[in-house]
Amino acid sequence: MRMIPLFLVTVAVFGVLIIGSIQNKSSRTDAAREFKARFARKHVKSVDHAKLPALQRTFASGREVTEACIGCHTERHKEVMASSHWNWSRQDYIPGRGVRTIGKRNVLNNFCIGVSDNQEGCSRCHAGYGMDSANFDFNDPKNVDCLVCHDNTDSYAKGLAGMPDPKLDLKTIAQKVGRPQKSGCGACHFSGGGGNNVKHGDLEQGLLTATREVDVHMASDGADLDCVACHTAENHRIRGRMYSVSSLNRERATCEQCHGGAPHQSDVVNRHTAKVACQTCHIPRYAKVNETKMAWDWSTAGKLRNGEPIEDKDAAGNPVYASIKGSFVWARNVKPEYVFFNGTADHYLLGDQVPAARPVQVNVLHGSYDDPDSKITPVKVHRGKQIYDPVNNILVQPKLYSRAKGDGGFWKDFNWKTAAEEGMKASGLPYSGRYEFVATEMYWPVNHMVSPKEKSVDCVECHTPNDSRMAGLKGFYMPGRDRSGFIDGLGAMAVFGALAASLAHAVIRLLAFGRRKAEA
Amino acid sequence: MTNVYLYKGFERFWHWTQAVLILLLGLTGFEIHGTFEIFGYRQAVAYHNAAAIALLVLIAFAIFWHFTTGEWRQYIPTRRFLRAQFEYYVTGIFRDAPHPTRKSEASKLNPLQKLVYLGLKALVIPVMAISGLLYMFVPHTARSVALAHTAGAFFLAAFVVSHMYLITTGETPLSNLKAMLTGHEELKTEPELDGARLPEPARGQA
Numbered sequence: 001m002r003m004i005p006l007f008l009v010t011v012a013v014f015g016v017l018i019i020g021s022i023q024n025k026s027s028r029t030d031a032a033r034e035f036k037a038r039f040a041r042k043h044v045k046s047v048d049h050a051k052l053p054a055l056q057r058t059f060a061s062g063r064e065v066t067e068a069c070i071g072c073h074t075e076r077h078k079e080v081m082a083s084s085h086w087n088w089s090r091q092d093y094i095p096g097r098g099v100r101t102i103g104k105r106n107v108l109n110n111f112c113i114g115v116s117d118n119q120e121g122c123s124r125c126h127a128g129y130g131m132d133s134a135n136f137d138f139n140d141p142k143n144v145d146c147l148v149c150h151d152n153t154d155s156y157a158k159g160l161a162g163m164p165d166p167k168l169d170l171k172t173i174a175q176k177v178g179r180p181q182k183s184g185c186g187a188c189h190f191s192g193g194g195g196n197n198v199k200h201g202d203l204e205q206g207l208l209t210a211t212r213e214v215d216v217h218m219a220s221d222g223a224d225l226d227c228v229a230c231h232t233a234e235n236h237r238i239r240g241r242m243y244s245v246s247s248l249n250r251e252r253a254t255c256e257q258c259h260g261g262a263p264h265q266s267d268v269v270n271r272h273t274a275k276v277a278c279q280t281c282h283i284p285r286y287a288k289v290n291e292t293k294m295a296w297d298w299s300t301a302g303k304l305r306n307g308e309p310i311e312d313k314d315a316a317g318n319p320v321y322a323s324i325k326g327s328f329v330w331a332r333n334v335k336p337e338y339v340f341f342n343g344t345a346d347h348y349l350l351g352d353q354v355p356a357a358r359p360v361q362v363n364v365l366h367g368s369y370d371d372p373d374s375k376i377t378p379v380k381v382h383r384g385k386q387i388y389d390p391v392n393n394i395l396v397q398p399k400l401y402s403r404a405k406g407d408g409g410f411w412k413d414f415n416w417k418t419a420a421e422e423g424m425k426a427s428g429l430p431y432s433g434r435y436e437f438v439a440t441e442m443y444w445p446v447n448h449m450v451s452p453k454e455k456s457v458d459c460v461e462c463h464t465p466n467d468s469r470m471a472g473l474k475g476f477y478m479p480g481r482d483r484s485g486f487i488d489g490l491g492a493m494a495v496f497g498a499l500a501a502s503l504a505h506a507v508i509r510l511l512a513f514g515r516r517k518a519e520a
Numbered sequence: 521m522t523n524v525y526l527y528k529g530f531e532r533f534w535h536w537t538q539a540v541l542i543l544l545l546g547l548t549g550f551e552i553h554g555t556f557e558i559f560g561y562r563q564a565v566a567y568h569n570a571a572a573i574a575l576l577v578l579i580a581f582a583i584f585w586h587f588t589t590g591e592w593r594q595y596i597p598t599r600r601f602l603r604a605q606f607e608y609y610v611t612g613i614f615r616d617a618p619h620p621t622r623k624s625e626a627s628k629l630n631p632l633q634k635l636v637y638l639g640l641k642a643l644v645i646p647v648m649a650i651s652g653l654l655y656m657f658v659p660h661t662a663r664s665v666a667l668a669h670t671a672g673a674f675f676l677a678a679f680v681v682s683h684m685y686l687i688t689t690g691e692t693p694l695s696n697l698k699a700m701l702t703g704h705e706e707l708k709t710e711p712e713l714d715g716a717r718l719p720e721p722a723r724g725q726a
Contacts, residue, residue: 005533006701012574013540020563020570268565274659459561465554477663480554480561484667491674498678502685505609512614 035258039223043179050175059170062129062163063142068174070141077141079236084245085127085149087138088115092247095344095366100247107245107347110362110384110440111193111296112325114397116350117426118409121401123162125188132161134426150177151184182208182218185227194325195318197292199244201334201380202448206289214288215449230257241343243365243445249343249373253447255279277375280338281457282450286380291318291330297385299437301326302414309414324400324411326385336378336446338473340367345443351429354393359383359439369475376473380444387420391432395440399423526628527703531591534582535700541575542676544568549673572652579645594629595638602631613689623707640679648672 049055054072059065070077080086089103104122108114115122116134123131128143130136137143147156147164153176157165164170190196190204197204212219217230230253231240240253255278262270272281286292302323304310309323318330346364354360362384367374387396399422402409408422416435424431462470463480470481527535548568551558559567586592604620609632612620621630629637651669655661690696691708699705 005529006536008533009536009540012537012578013544016541016544016570016574017567020567266566268569271659459565460557463552463554463561476660477666479552479666482663482666483553483670487667487671487674491671491677494674494678495681498681502682506685506688508614512616516616 031259031263035223039225039229045178049177052175055171055174057171059174062145062147062170065170065174066129066142066144066146069146076236077144080127080144080146081138081141083127083236083238085236085238086144088126094247094346096346100349102247102347102349103245106350108350108362108395108397109193109244110382110386110442111199111293112400113298113386113395114350114427116397117399117423118401120161120403124158124160125192126162128162130161130163147173147177148187149180149184152176152178152181154181154183156184157187180226180228182226185231189227193293195293197287197290199293199382200242200444200446200448201292202283202286202446204287204290204292207448210289212452213455216452217450218448243345244363244442245347247345247347252343255282273375275369275375277341277377279378279445279447279450280376282453283336283378283446283448284451284455284457284461285333285335286378286446286449287332287334288449289332291316291332292334292380293328293382294331294334294380295329295383296326297328297437298326298387299385301410302416304414323414334380335469337381338376338470339365339379339443340369340371340374340473341365341377341379341445342367342371342373342375348395350397350427351394354388354395354438359441360388360395362440362442365443365445369473376470378446380446382442382444384440384442385437386440387416387435388438389420389424389432389434390436391434392430394429395438396420396431396435397423397427397429399426521706521708523704524623524625524707525703526623526625526699526705528589529703530581530585532700532703534578534585537578538575538582541571541578542680544571545575546673546677546680550677553670553673569656572656576649576653579649594627595634595641597634597638598631600631602635605630605632609689623705636679640676644672644675644679648676 052072054068059068066077084090084103087103087105089101089105091099092102094100094102104115106114106116112118112122119134119136120132123136127145127148128136129145130143145158145162145164147170148158148162151173153173156168156173159165186203186205186208189200190207191198193199197206207215207218210219212222216222217225228238231238232253233239237251239251239257241248241251259278261273264270300321303321304323310321311319311323312321314320314330316330316332319325319328320330321327344366346366348354348360348362365377365379367377387398388394389396398410398416398419399408400410400419402412405412407413408415408418410416410419413419417433420431420435421433457469460480462468463478465481465483468478468481470478545568547558548564548571550556551561551564552568558564601620608617608620611617619630621627623630647668651665651672654665655669658665687696687700688694690699691706695705
């Protein structure tokens with residue numbers, strides 16, 4: 001009977017341990033099962049374009065194909081012509097600046113810098129035909145390139161001014177059009193900046209053959225989703241915002257659109273979602289397959305060997321120096337950096353005065369701990385060194401591309417002065433004649449390459465005093481990462497003081513006891 | 521010697537459950553704090569939260585018990601023999617001097633214990649419970665809440681260390697432990713009651 005209370009103690013403690021253990025046992029949720037069922041049903045085309053009379057012919061140009069498309073899809077070109085894929089700009093509200101026209105046409109970056117006066121080269125990735133200068137006709141429906149997105153043969157390819165490769169079999173391509181495929185989106189979105197995975201870090205060729213370790217969503221041994229499964233579209237308005245060019249928190253493709261706001265079994269983990277973006281824990285590393293460019297120093301560009309441009313490659317085959325572009329740093333399996341981000345951003349727009357702070361921020365992701373809309377978000381930070389006019393205090397838009405030597409393009413003439421003059425003139429901006437190179441930073445939120453949940457960022461990678469992933473984020477207390485040196489110091493003194501005092505007391509008691517025994 | 525039934529069934533259940541829960545809370549809490557690694561962070565958080573709820577339930581029962589039985593009076597502080605008790609630990613104990621106060625059912629705690637346990641119950645445990653609940657239910661806990669919780673944890677850790685030593689200072693090194701396990705303790709019945717060994721009068725109690 002005496003021991004009944006102690007038995008109850010045991011029962012109570014085991015109860016606590018069992019409840020504590022159950023909390024972390026999870027089973028597949030209904031939502032996850034539903035996804036698997038939904039994505040097991042592959043899209044079936046409702047129209048076989050090979051059977052359409054309008055496509056039983058050969059096409060001499062991309063424009064003829066577009067005319068054929070519009071013959072049936074009588075209004076679709078208008079949708080495309082209202083989109084960013086076509087306009088390379090849109091009206092957007094920039095917090096702090098008001099409504100501005102913003103897009104590829106007038107933002108700068110710290111890769112190939114900007115589109116102005118380089119249209120003929122850049123428009124390889126324009127959803128149109130014939131953009132070879134600022135004089136492109138954005139109002140001609142025949143200039144719309146339907147095939148660049150809707151090709152399902154994997155053979156379509158564009159060259160200068162966005163014109164299709166003349167060797168292409170446009171008839172076959174037109175007869176097989178369908179929903180955009182991974183490889184089609186990837187043709188441009190994987191290779192921005194002049195090569196595979198140069199820009200994003202989380203968008204690259206590796207996704208076409210991804211395993212679940214690389215990307216749970218796109219993995220061929222997983223859900224095998226294509227881009228448009230998440231980047232859904234209505235009337236050619238495609239969900240998804242990249243903050244290298246976008247400013248507003250709208251029409252984004254989000255994890256929540258499928259997974260909801262609280263998809264975890266554990267309450268504690270769900271509560272993280274108030275301040276932590278899904279990507280932060282679920283994308284521990286990016287550039288998992290191929291290297292991405294982490295730094296680009298334009299100031300070393302222009303060195304020639306025997307009058308000819310050179311390119312030096314590293315062991316992985318990535319250029320570390322190119323006469324036309326300068327020096328690069330590449331990295332694979334990169335741990336992201338983290339910022340508070342509320343979905344709005346500012347950009348360096350062509351002609352903006354450069355603020356005094358260095359490095360110059362080419363884009364600024366807004367957010368802070370105190371802002372209820374902000375979440376901790378993983379980013380790739382690309383660090384550059386690019387041409388700058390110190391007299392006018394503006395970043396220079398150089399003319400890089402030109403068809404022939406003597407046109408002023410840096411990639412042919414290797415002369416910064418004329419490249420700057422030509423580029424700034426074409427952009428309608430002043431140029432003092434002086435240039436130098438200034439350090440810049442650009443922020444690319446990381447959204448793809450989601451790892452299997454077992455590979456998510458572990459609690460202690462952030463909740464640790466040593467080298468926490470969140471070490472750079474200030475303004476809040478985070479258990480495990482933060483402490484008061486004063487309280488910890490005082491506390492340790494109290495605990496070890498109590499221990500030392502107890503031991504000392506015990507020793508004296510034993511000695512006194514021994515002496516009394518000896519005396520007795 | 522007389523055998524006194526000192527600790528009732530509920531009291532022992534409460535004491536030992538609290539002991540284990542506080543030990544678990546301490547280990548998991550300091551793991552969450554980043555002091556060491558035992559269970560793994562995720563498991564530590566789960567155990568910490570489960571143990572915290574269990575302890576709150578236990579405390580609710582204990583409060584009820586203390587008030588319905590009148591046992592709360594055990595913690596009314598007194599200055600009588602406080603100095604004598606302190607001197608006993610500093611010198612008397614080494615000379616095998618008698619305890620300055622006698623333990624009885626009506627007065628289980630010596631004056632120093634009354635003071636320390638009152639501090640625990642009135643200050644430290646409430647601070648831990650309130651800051652812990654804020655931690656658990658209010659998102660993005662403020663730094664001050666976190667630091668109060670940490671300071672209380674250090675205080676409790678220092679208490680537990682001292683407590684585990686001081687329980688060896690009973691009539692025999694193990695008599696206090698045995699009493700808390702079985703409820704019964706053999707107390708000396710010496711006929712000569714000098715002033716200093718009178719049992720503490722239990723105020724306001726019949």
